Amino acid sequence: MSTEETASDITAGTYRALCKHGYAEVTMEDIAAETDRSKSALHYHYDSKHDLLVSFFDGLLEQFTDRLDAVEGETAHDRLLDLIDTILFPPDDAHPDRQFQTAVLELKAQGPYDEAFRRHLQDHDRTLRTHVEEHLADGVESGEFREDLDIEASADFLVTVFNGAQTRSVAVGRPIEESRETLAAHIDSMIVADGGCE
């Protein structure tokens, strides 16, 4: 196996192990059981479970950034909606994504305690805000969005809503589809030029 194959095998195994056991409970043994290698082989690559998870989440951020960069649509409004789908919906329906969202929520709860994770979460948050800001700025420039739109504040608000939709989906089983509908309505009224005004 090449280094790349090894990394991708470990990533896929970590993903499955996190879905099955959750962040708090998952062990190196659980992760090894989901890969083609032994626990000691994992320890050859990573000093600790923490190291492995930091590297896993770094890889995830890279993938997430790639997906945000791949957002498409004819208008800024279309691209903003595509971005929302990219964030709220799984890249692959085969993935047990609610379980994974749960592991991510556990990770978010580690923010105050764990510097490496907090840095990762902050990068993630910033990347997301920057991408949203770009689409908003495009839409203001093209005249699709209100010319007086506070781009920074609106992007920040949208990121807060994404976080809330994900948290409620995990905590109380609020369907993420409904959050998407409300978000689309919010954008129509608050962001689209002349939206919501009669």
Add this chain to the structure above:
Amino acid sequence: MSTEETASDITAGTYRALCKHGYAEVTMEDIAAETDRSKSALHYHYDSKHDLLVSFFDGLLEQFTDRLDAVEGETAHDRLLDLIDTILFPPDDAHPDRQFQTAVLELKAQGPYDEAFRRHLQDHDRTLRTHVEEHLADGVESGEFREDLDIEASADFLVTVFNGAQTRSVAVGRPIEESRETLAAHIDSMIVADGGCE
């Protein structure tokens, strides 16, 4: 000590132990250490840590409901803003509230795995939505809020935003004060009659 004093001692101790150790790590021993009683005395009242925490969170929901009932203000708009402060800000500045919010986020991540906690979280979510809906309905009736306001959808959206503000505060240290500002602006534009339209 009366039964009531015992309950309040255990509640206060559980709160402190959760703040110090987090949900995943806290033990009956940690909780006992924060109260006037021994670990075996705690086991006299509760079969397990899980039982104790379920009872603790039930008490918390009751307190939370009382605080929501106590929301005040001259207009529906004032009451809605007071409710937001009630949700986003600590009842008592002496409490290490970010730590407690972290424990609550850990609890939310248990939603999919733990039926008792999930029920508690769903009650909490529903109570909050109902209170928000009442203030929105009041404001529509008094003419303060848009007459075409979709009360249910707006209340639900606000609850999503509260969840997002709390999650981001824990995960990336986003100041909760800034979320309050954006929320107030959102209400001015989306909910207040003639808001945001020129």
